[in-house]
Amino acid sequence: ANLPHHTRLPYVGANAFTHKGGVHVSALTKWADSYQHINPELVGNRPRVVISELAGKGNIIYKAKERKLPIPKGEEIERVLKQIKSLEKQGFQYDSAEASFDLLLYRAQPNYRPPFELVDFMVVVEKRRRPPSSGRQEEPLSEATIKVKVDDRIVHTAAEGNGPVNALDQALRKALIQFYPDLTAVELTDYKVRILEETAGTASQVRVLLESSDGQEHWRTVGSSTNIIEASWLALADSIEYWLIKQKGDKI
Known part of the structure; x- marks a missing residue:
């Protein structure tokens, strides 16, 4: 079968x-x-x-x-x-x-240099209420602002997305694409969230598992936090960093 x-x-x-x-x-x-x-x-x-x-x-x-x-x-x-x-x-x-x-x-290697380092990020999700007479509601707006360091340069970008994680992903790519133009080949193929403490409700520790692909290979990364955005960021940043160092090969 x-x-x-x-x-x-x-x-x-x-x-x-x-x-x-x-x-x-x-x-x-x-x-x-x-x-x-x-x-x-x-x-x-x-x-x-x-x-x-x-x-x-x-x-x-x-x-x-x-x-x-x-x-x-x-x-x-x-x-x-x-x-x-x-x-x-x-x-x-x-x-x-x-x-x-x-x-x-x-x-763990003494001579390892990451392809980028996070300085800080901010994610905003906004939903505005319209008057009942308008007949429709405003769609939620997700926007991420991120600051990363590549070599000795600090790059500060912002992007909107279909949800906070997508906005963060778009902002990170926007910051890195000028240094790594081939990054456009990488895309998210699966996104899973698991609650680790059922009794803690919305304050629970969560685990985010991402699967990514460049069209030839697939790889998975993980993040965990009581904040689902941070857990997603950890998995997302690992995914991008992993692909970038694999592209360098023996130059790591």
């Missing part, structure tokens, strides 16, 4: 040979059969290591090699591991946002 396998199916599901805990991954790197009932290749599958609050150094090294990333060493890997555990407690989740994980490793 040409339908994809459910990720939780035994043997053939994408999660059937997934390893999350640091002890498991450490053992896996020493002896592949230590935590696997069969060789996953016998059923057309493969082992999968994820990054989470249970991760150890082995998880980071395994993923870095798998994704051809710089491998942190010594104090660097300790800092990355502590950062991951801290961020996971704040609602971030890297097993489904590997581009954001990649950025953690890039940023």
